[in-house]
Amino acid sequence: xxxxxxxxxxxxxxxxxxxxxxxxxxxxxxxxxxxxxxxxxxxxxxxxxxxxxxxxxxxxxxxxxxxxxxxxxxxxxxxxxxxxxxxxxxxxxxxxxxxxxxxxxxxxxxxxxxxxxxxxxxxxxxxxxxxxxxxxxxxxxxxxxxxxxxxxxxxxxxxxxxxxxxxxxxxxxxxxxxxxxxxxxxxxxxxxxxxxxxxxxxxxxxxxxxxxxxxxxxxxxxxxxxxxxxxxxxxxxxxxxxxxxxxxxxxxxxxxxxxxxxxxxxxxxxxxxxxxxxxxxxxxxxxxxxxxxxxxxxxxxxxxxxxxxxxxxxxxxxxxxxxxxxxxxxxxxxxxxxxxxxxxxxxxxxxxxxxxxxxxxxxxxxxxxxxxxxxxxxxxxxxxxxxxxxxxxxxxxxxxxxxxxxxxxxxxxxxxxxxxxxx
Amino acid sequence: xxxxxxxxxxxxxxxxxxxxxxxxxxxxxxxxxxxxxxxxxxxxxxxxxxxxxxxxxxxxxxxxxxxxxxxxxxxxxxxxxxxxxxxxxxxxxxxxxxxxxxxxxxxxxxxxxxxxxxxxxxxxxxxxxxxxxxxxxxxxxxxxxxxxxxxxxxxxxxxxxxxxxxxxxxxxxxxxxxxxxxxxxxxxxxxxxxxxxxxxxxxxxxxxxxxxxxxxxxxxxxxxxxxxxxxxxxxxxxxxxxxxxxxxxxxxxxxxxxxxxxxxxxxxxxxxxxxxxxxxxxxxxxxxxxxxxxxxxxxxxxxxxxxxxxxxxxxxxxxxxxxxxxxxxxxxxxxxxxxxxxxxxxxxxxxxxxxxxxxxxxxxxxxxxxxxxxxxxxxxxxxxxxxxxxxxxxxxxxxxxxxxxxxxxxxxxxxxxxxxxxxxxxxxxxxxxxxxxxxxxxxxxxxxxxxxxxxxxxxxxxxxxxxxxxxxxxxxxxxxxxxxxxxxxxxxxxxxxxxxxxxxxxxxxxxxxxxxxxxxxxxxxxxxxxxxxxxxxxxxxxxxxx
Numbered sequence: 027x028x029x030x031x032x033x034x035x036x037x038x039x040x041x042x043x044x045x046x047x048x049x050x051x052x053x054x055x056x057x058x059x060x061x062x063x064x065x066x067x068x069x070x071x072x073x074x075x076x077x078x079x080x081x082x083x084x085x086x087x088x089x090x091x092x093x094x095x096x097x098x099x100x101x102x103x104x105x106x107x108x109x110x111x112x113x114x115x116x117x118x119x120x121x122x123x124x125x126x127x128x129x130x131x132x133x134x135x136x137x138x139x140x141x142x143x144x145x146x147x148x149x150x151x152x153x154x155x156x157x158x159x160x161x162x163x164x165x166x167x168x169x170x171x172x173x174x175x176x177x178x179x180x181x182x183x184x185x186x187x188x189x190x191x192x193x194x195x196x197x198x199x200x201x202x203x204x205x206x207x208x209x210x211x212x213x214x215x216x217x218x219x220x221x222x223x224x225x226x227x228x229x230x231x232x233x234x235x236x237x238x239x240x241x242x243x244x245x246x247x248x249x250x251x252x253x254x255x256x257x258x259x260x261x262x263x264x265x266x267x268x269x270x271x272x273x274x275x276x277x278x279x280x281x282x283x284x285x286x287x288x289x290x291x292x293x294x295x296x297x298x299x300x301x302x303x304x305x306x307x308x309x310x311x312x313x314x315x316x317x318x319x320x321x322x323x324x325x326x327x328x329x330x331x332x333x334x335x336x337x338x339x340x341x342x343x344x345x346x347x348x349x350x351x352x353x354x355x356x357x358x359x360x361x362x363x364x365x366x367x368x369x370x371x372x373x374x375x376x377x378x379x380x381x382x383x384x385x386x387x388x389x390x391x392x393x394x395x396x397x398x399x400x401x402x403x404x405x406x407x408x409x410x411x412x413x414x415x416x417x418x419x420x421x422x423x424x425x426x427x428x429x430x431x432x433x434x435x436x437x438x439x440x441x442x443x444x445x446x447x448x449x
Numbered sequence: 450x451x452x453x454x455x456x457x458x459x460x461x462x463x464x465x466x467x468x469x470x471x472x473x474x475x476x477x478x479x480x481x482x483x484x485x486x487x488x489x490x491x492x493x494x495x496x497x498x499x500x501x502x503x504x505x506x507x508x509x510x511x512x513x514x515x516x517x518x519x520x521x522x523x524x525x526x527x528x529x530x531x532x533x534x535x536x537x538x539x540x541x542x543x544x545x546x547x548x549x550x551x552x553x554x555x556x557x558x559x560x561x562x563x564x565x566x567x568x569x570x571x572x573x574x575x576x577x578x579x580x581x582x583x584x585x586x587x588x589x590x591x592x593x594x595x596x597x598x599x600x601x602x603x604x605x606x607x608x609x610x611x612x613x614x615x616x617x618x619x620x621x622x623x624x625x626x627x628x629x630x631x632x633x634x635x636x637x638x639x640x641x642x643x644x645x646x647x648x649x650x651x652x653x654x655x656x657x658x659x660x661x662x663x664x665x666x667x668x669x670x671x672x673x674x675x676x677x678x679x680x681x682x683x684x685x686x687x688x689x690x691x692x693x694x695x696x697x698x699x700x701x702x703x704x705x706x707x708x709x710x711x712x713x714x715x716x717x718x719x720x721x722x723x724x725x726x727x728x729x730x731x732x733x734x735x736x737x738x739x740x741x742x743x744x745x746x747x748x749x750x751x752x753x754x755x756x757x758x759x760x761x762x763x764x765x766x767x768x769x770x771x772x773x774x775x776x777x778x779x780x781x782x783x784x785x786x787x788x789x790x791x792x793x794x795x796x797x798x799x800x801x802x803x804x805x806x807x808x809x810x811x812x813x814x815x816x817x818x819x820x821x822x823x824x825x826x827x828x829x830x831x832x833x834x835x836x837x838x839x840x841x842x843x844x845x846x847x848x849x850x851x852x853x854x855x856x857x858x859x860x861x862x863x864x865x866x867x868x869x870x871x872x873x874x875x876x877x878x879x880x881x882x883x884x885x886x887x888x889x890x891x892x893x894x895x896x897x898x899x900x901x902x903x904x905x906x907x908x909x910x911x912x913x914x915x916x917x918x919x920x921x922x923x924x925x926x927x928x929x930x931x932x933x934x935x936x937x938x939x940x941x942x943x944x945x946x947x948x949x950x951x952x953x954x955x956x957x958x959x960x961x962x963x964x965x966x967x968x969x970x971x972x973x974x975x976x977x978x979x980x981x982x983x984x985x986x987x988x989x990x991x992x993x994x995x
Contacts, residue, residue, distance in 0.1 A: 042948055
């Protein structure tokens, strides 16, 4: 039986109308009417300003929105029936929207965008989040230009973030991706990134699409695929990243999408990461990662409470995952009565993650349970990070993150021992 | 072949633009002449054209290729004499070919006796035939047209010690149309040529006739009044004669030159031409449909004149800055290709000598609403010489054959008015009429066929246009309609094969008959009509309900 196409007939018909293109901006959506209109209008402005002569297209892969998302995307088209004269556009700009099969899934949306990029034979393709309301037209240039000019195959973003924004990224995903794969990609799980046509083709041939990471966690899987494939990478500073409401219920999903995908990637890429030494910087364009310092209310007490209850309630699970000394140390700090005394330090946290990674490899219990079990521990680490950096300057915060990264790299041999060991 | 007596003959015309100097030399002086042009009328008849636009052939110092006229009622001695012209005119009419002569109303040469008189003294009777001033500060802000050569619209006359007004070169003083004597004299000039039998006038540089302080001195109501006066006299005394306006303006400004059908019969659609080239390069119909949507309706007796190339540069005045930069980058990377605000190149080199693109552009020229003009030599794909000065690179001798001087003249090659094209691609040995006549698939033979198809129906010249907007923007599709006759035109502007679905429900039940091969295509139904087109391919379909 022939494999079912991921592109619907309706989508294919729209792609035929678009024809070969030079640059593509993909926007994965699901009920994003509140923000997507502003985002696609800014994308359009960016394309007109920075790529006025190129054949450009905006492709919206939608998970079945029941709101105005699709219409808002289509409204960004410029053609001889629908255009704004003040835009001074040389050529037609298609902004197409189609629903992909199977219900909302970021991975399917990204795969649809990748397939579109390959079918339209674009030179450069960017993906932009429909929720990035701080987007400026310049983002489009900063994402697409390095690829379009042939200077890079994969561009990841750098943002200006609050120092306590993206804690999972700074305390786990970035340091570990860097330690495993030897590339200092600051945003390996990015909602904005870009890639070349050949890399789109490479992505589409990867195994991720038949695995869970092909549905969730696809972004980090693509980053890792670009690294392991030896593609040229660049980081491009975009600007302010809007802070999304962080609900605790989202943490498990976030862990699955990032840590799950990261751990999963270690299996097929063992020969590569096991031989990687110190990490190498990735060229950056337009500035370095920036942090902002305005006051922010964070419920630290709750984090600590959830860590303590997690260590207690998940003891049987943690026993099967962690080494005895590590678990004992966690139980010791969980038992500390004074908040001020609590410290989930760099070395202990790095060792914890490595032991989780090795257990994931060995599948000592359900892999999903392993990922879930890391969540309360991460909360404890987050508590320590917040406390230690409460009064820190931007530079100090960055230095602390860098120190943790170096710790992860230094302790990486311990993962190799665990990987091949009995326990 | 008798000429049609229809007073709207210009709507069905296929006009061939030629300078007598460039076409054929019969007296071996290296310069084409009227006897030579008359000898080549059979060629033009065979090509299928039914009107000739003659560029200025009057006595002139030729500092602007004859647009600096020194005598309005005669023929430059290099091209023959008035009798030669009459002989040519009669021969053209005998072949059913009308003749349009070009008059420059706005200015004369500074060698014209009128100007020589005018500059003699401030109280000379001809003094106010031109625009004089004791200061060069009048009409401040009026744009300079030839920005490459002129710094001001005023020039100092050392003889009469005043400034004179000139919108073009400083050796071309503007006539003063506020003076009734000037208006009367120019009418007498027109009368002279109409009495000889010419069928119409292409009036050069008409927006600039009258000057007023505080204005752009272009398109002024007073200018339109002058033109309406000439038209009224022409209609009264010589019905059926045609006036064609050269006014390089935006469509909205051009509209006024048609008046209520009481000013010009035709006007060049300048903004469309660069956008046809732009649409082709962008592989996108948007520039073409947009400018045609902005084109206002014109009176029923009026007509647009369409052209791909002419004796001037491919003017880029009527485009935006973004579009101009794009056009320069795409069509004139070499600075030698640029002049003023435009590109001095012929059709074939502009299109990289790509036969498919040349055919497509001619297909557009002959199927969009208007009367098409073919620039001499473009029907065989002549090249240009961008290293000749001014716009002379697109005014080289017609290439008739591969022998001596390309068959243009028996004079010494060194004595020709212009060097012949010599390079291996566009030179006369590679591109000439004789060799192309021998092959059915030459560009010349193809041009004959498409002109014949165009002339097989009045729809193209007189019909309405309705654009279809298929989702595939590389496809430019429209329906031309006149009475009960409908023609569907589908053009692929892309260098690659394209599929397109056309909404033809309004023609449900019709069959499509391809007009070149007369083959039948499937009947139109409820569903979108699917067509596939090869690179730069176009179809003309007659819609028939049988």
